[in-house]
Amino acid sequence: MAEEILRITGGRKLSGDITVQGAKNSALPLMAGAMLCDSRTVLHNVPALTDVYAASRILNRLGFRCSVSGHTAVIMPGEGGTEIPDEEMRAMRSSVMFLGPMLGSRKRCVITMPGGCELGPRPIDLHLDAMRQLGVQIREQQGRIVCQAERLHGTRIPLPFPSVGVTENVIMAAVLAEGETVLTNAAREPEITDLANFLIQCGAKITGAGEGTVVISGVKKLSGTEYSVMPDRIAAFTWLCAAASAGGTVCIRGTEPKDMESCLSLLTAAGCRIGICRDRIYLDCTRPLRNLRYIRTMPYPGFPTDAQALITAVLATSEGAGLIEETVFESRFKHVGELLRMGADIRVSGRTAVIYGVPCLHGAEVEAMDLRGGAALAAAAAGAEGETVLRGLSHLDRGYDHFAETFNSLGGSALRRTISTAVR
Numbered sequence: 001m002a003e004e005i006l007r008i009t010g011g012r013k014l015s016g017d018i019t020v021q022g023a024k025n026s027a028l029p030l031m032a033g034a035m036l037c038d039s040r041t042v043l044h045n046v047p048a049l050t051d052v053y054a055a056s057r058i059l060n061r062l063g064f065r066c067s068v069s070g071h072t073a074v075i076m077p078g079e080g081g082t083e084i085p086d087e088e089m090r091a092m093r094s095s096v097m098f099l100g101p102m103l104g105s106r107k108r109c110v111i112t113m114p115g116g117c118e119l120g121p122r123p124i125d126l127h128l129d130a131m132r133q134l135g136v137q138i139r140e141q142q143g144r145i146v147c148q149a150e151r152l153h154g155t156r157i158p159l160p161f162p163s164v165g166v167t168e169n170v171i172m173a174a175v176l177a178e179g180e181t182v183l184t185n186a187a188r189e190p191e192i193t194d195l196a197n198f199l200i201q202c203g204a205k206i207t208g209a210g211e212g213t214v215v216i217s218g219v220k221k222l223s224g225t226e227y228s229v230m231p232d233r234i235a236a237f238t239w240l241c242a243a244a245s246a247g248g249t250v251c252i253r254g255t256e257p258k259d260m261e262s263c264l265s266l267l268t269a270a271g272c273r274i275g276i277c278r279d280r281i282y283l284d285c286t287r288p289l290r291n292l293r294y295i296r297t298m299p300y301p302g303f304p305t306d307a308q309a310l311i312t313a314v315l316a317t318s319e320g321a322g323l324i325e326e327t328v329f330e331s332r333f334k335h336v337g338e339l340l341r342m343g344a345d346i347r348v349s350g351r352t353a354v355i356y357g358v359p360c361l362h363g364a365e366v367e368a369m370d371l372r373g374g375a376a377l378a379a380a381a382a383g384a385e386g387e388t389v390l391r392g393l394s395h396l397d398r399g400y401d402h403f404a405e406t407f408n409s410l411g412g413s414a415l416r417r418t419i420s421t422a423v424r
């Protein structure tokens, strides 16, 4: 058996200057949204990720013609099926985002339950309820969920929770529906605004994206366009946390600082010096930092759940004690067990983690259990004494474009190696 690992040598300050990748959580819905267009769409600044390639495979299986080359994706309309194969549904958690545009464009979509994953069960009940309200009939057949509609009609949809994916699916299903859809308690994440801006550029009529109420007036058709994906705010925060964990001075270019206010304010409160100049974020950190008494993950504009593991890695070696409450996902502390192997002192109870800062972590063999948890372990390794071996790189490759190269451009020392492993 062969396995890829990252050998990270920590204990030295980071120093460097990188340009952040395009946003995974925008590129994926944009690729799905292109299904609604009757002509070619070209997306720029698409990050080179396995999730992007999985989305491209799904588009091609559905009869669209999608090609991804470098950081550009080209999607051409086409005729084809309406069933997303189970293996593709399982390959990418967020394949449920094809539901809205498939129903919007072909009035039929067959999906399977996306498997539970590292963050706990990933139900899609809110997605299905919202589609029903738009006129979709849904029935389950041996694990396959068959969704179809004569026509989609606009309506008022109050969301019980500001779900990012449900907000995106409703917008993509409603843009070609008959009449007006009013979505209340909608998610406000910047990726929602990016999707709406793309669809408006294609001819959609959408107002209020990024606010709590989004109004979509159905139109007859959408034309493809050229569009550039927004910067990845969580990837940008990842690199800032690696520098905060190791100490040092870094500059992250190509960012949208206004999307990151809740993240940057926490690093400042912990003692980092942060400067902003247009699309650049500068961070200067002299360790030790100080712990933060209470952090709560919330829907945007609150502190994002995707950043929770990353700030935990920074606070593991910050002076004092602090508490983090994870309010969005049921099970998003799997990185803590791996941080304990590096000498961290963290206690988890349910959705709460109490962090007792220790002076320094030490290298260890650790495993990524999910995308952001894996990135957090690498950030912790940057500041740890000695060498850390990070396994589970498939998680990192889902969301980070050339993780090791970027890490090393900031002065880190990460070597990606293939090792043979006895059957474990």
Ligand code: EPZ
Binding pocket: 024, 025, 026, 028, 094, 121, 122, 123, 124, 125, 126, 127, 128, 161, 162, 163, 164, 165, 166, 304, 305, 306, 328, 329, 330, 371, 372, 399
């Ligand atoms: C999106 O996931 C992101 N993924 C996630 O990023 C991110 O963590 C999440 O939003 C929250 O910001 C993409 O954009 C591809 P939700 P999504 O619907 O849409 C529950 C990463 O690391 N829920 O806002 O799935 C759900 O179980 C990934 O980049 C239902 O109960 O998130 C969760 O507890 C991880 N029923 C909560 O809502 C449903 O039908 C938030 O989910 C849908 C969701």
